[in-house]
Amino acid sequence: MINSGLKQHLRWAWSISQGYRSKLFLYFILELICIGLSLVFVYLSKKAVDAATSPDGLPLKWLLIGIVGSIALNVGIKGYSGRLMERIKLMLTLQLQRTMLDAQMLSVWKLIKNWHTGDIQIRIQTDCEEVANTIANNVLSFGLTIIQLLASVGFLWYMDPMLALMILAISPLFVFSKIYFRKMRKLSKEVKEEESNFSKVLQENLRFRLLIRAMGIFPKRRAKLTESQQQLFLLKMRQLNFSTYTQGAMKVAMNAGYLVAFIWGIYRLQAGLISFGTMTAFLQLVARIQSPILALISYIPGFVRFRVSADRLLELQAGEIEPQVTPQQLRATKELRITDLSFRYEDKWVLQQLNLSLKAGEPTAIVGPSGKGKTTLIRLLLSLLKAEKGQITLIDQQGERPLTASHRINFAYIPQGNSLFSGTIRENLMLHAKENGPLDIDKALRLACAEFVFDFPEGVDTLVGESGMGLSEGQAQRIAIARALLHDGDIWLFDEVTSALDRTTADTLTERLLAYGKHKLCLFVTHDLHLAEKCQQRIYLD
Structure with a gap:
């Protein structure tokens, strides 16, 4: 199996995105606007709480109108950008599937005999979806999440630098280590390979179902399918267990972060150093910092699966393809x-x-x-x-x-x-x-x-x-x-x-x-x- 480097994967993904880049850029801009609107909501919420507890400042009515307006605009833009993204993913998946199918349909004979139909089907169906989802969604979402994280941390730093430092210090960034990446990639590769093996057995059992019954070998073919299913189950359970343990550690750290922010805010509020509005903003910003961190962590398995799927599709596309030529009609062949x-x-x-x-x-x-x-x-x-x-x-x-x-x-x-x-x-x-x-x-x-x-x-x-x-x-x-x-x-x-x-x-x-x-x-x-x-x-x- 091909094991390409990250640079080759990125160049390949960039070439696939051609024709969709303007739509992806529009999605990126719309999501940036939504990030800005979410911070406007936090700021106006702080002001509204302060206005409710202290009459000084902006009139409460206009602040509430601003809050409602920011939410409504955010929901509207999110709805449109979400639909746009799903459409891009669908189109990109179909295009990539056509490309891979064409490569197999036009492969030279010496390559055709080396590939099993079931393996090709699973690669075209699942791996193409994985790659398209990463190109259209995960990469942009990863960048947007970083921007959202930086913006939220900056806002919190502006309000309370010490709290911002504490939240970042206890965030579970350790999971970005190479050990985590290697383990996830190894597990993903094993699962993908076993999925292909299962698809091979399944395709043959369905294709030759009458022959299998006629030969009286149904129990053996069923046992072979069950064995492949069991192996796939064990591999997916290993993947699930690893993911559960790491996510459990993340959630413990996240809850600790929220408690720190809450306790810090309570003491600051009791000491009269912050207002009720600032306390509300603290809690909202902590959520807006922790959510992007969790999101960044959740993208890691997706990127790992993307790299494994990219290798499998590049392998599928790597063979010699018959060049397309203009048909030449003969005249009265002798x-x-x-x-x-x-x-x-x-x-x-x-x-x-x-x-x-x-x-x-x-x-x-x-x-x-x-x-x-x-x-x-x-x-x-x-x-x-x-x-x-x-x-x-x-x-x-x-x-x-x-x-x-x-x-x-x-x-x-x-x-x-x-x-x-x-x-x-x-x-x-x-x-x-x-x-x-x-x-x-x-x-x-x-x-x-x-x-x-x-x-x-x-x-x-x-x-x-x-x-x-x-x-x-x-x-x-x-x-x-x-x-x-x-x-x-x-x-x-x-x-x-x-x-x-x-x-x-x-x-x-x-x-x-x-x-x-x-x-x-x-x-x-x-x-x-x-x-x-x-x-x-x-x-x-x-």
Whole structure:
């Protein structure tokens, strides 16, 4: 895990705040006004008590009007600034979550395989909120609290320097020590890591819940989840205990401070050295000094969690990201040529010096046992992987060019297994549809042997659950084929398109696809020898 320095965290936080700084500055100014109004309230309260006990001075009526006005104005400004802050936090959280999600969605393959979905989800959800809250709220509130503390201490010093010194001397500032910071950061890091572990187990249990029941391993998976929960509980209890002990010490010191102010004020009042108004102001100012000190202390765990969350998000964002390019539409693609193509996963070669030519109107089948590079070849053609050696060339009316990610728009791709999203069948079909394409939904479904959709009560507006829940594997597969046909790319990449179909349906589908795609560049990765025999070119990988 990344352990960045404070300076890097601050620079990163500053870059995130871009676009929100003017709103944050407005919030800061409004809160400064509120601090000023609170001190005006203390001053007018003192004057009002003195006016009530001694007729000399300002008229009591105007002082009371001033007190009511300062409270009303303070409440109004606080309400607006609070709403402004919540809006900023929400917007900043959503922006940061989008940024982190984009980084993961565009990560190169070698990084994707290293991350668990459950871990990514917990980081995007909780860590982004933690960072956004610190940037939008805690940093400014920390500065405002210091200003409020200094202003209150200054006011109290003006009234009674000795009392101000005593209050500061007994305030629990010792908790700002490095030992406290290190302990809190260690505990926060452990809790965050265990939250990620729990999320991993939870996500897998939910995703494979039917498989878990079918295999009879529910007790073991439940025990694994319970074990993770128990570990998370113990870590959070350690964090809670540490926080409780330190807060208990703070509260003892705070109560002692209030007692000191009260006793000091009583003796000064008895001696006739201060007025009743000054005594009232003493007690109010002590509260306004102790509250900021408590607030400053309460920000420490938040800053510690921010630094831990910042490390986790920087780690999430640190990987190589596929650069965004402008899609390049090919014109009447004639050939896709593969020359001496080689690729390996770590130390294992899965493709070595592969040579292949895909031509329009000459469908090709790639056949071979599992683990021989068939699916890897598709990923290379889609520029999801980079070849170690060799090159892939596209040839269309405009000539030859090397294959890049910008050409991905020209591919109609059917992955192996279920690839439907939750939503309606129509939403799934139109997700990848090309505007003004030659096919409509009905024709695409018929070509894909998916006429069964018309028999559903809701037709193409039938809802599909997560991972095609509610459909058989074969039904989901054929709807995915119809989706690819609606895209109408020049190059078809079909990975095991008949694997979930019976022989009759598979043969009918093959005939329809080959007839409709007679002018396409068609590549079928398959174990289906019936399909392979109907292709003009067959490549066997062994």
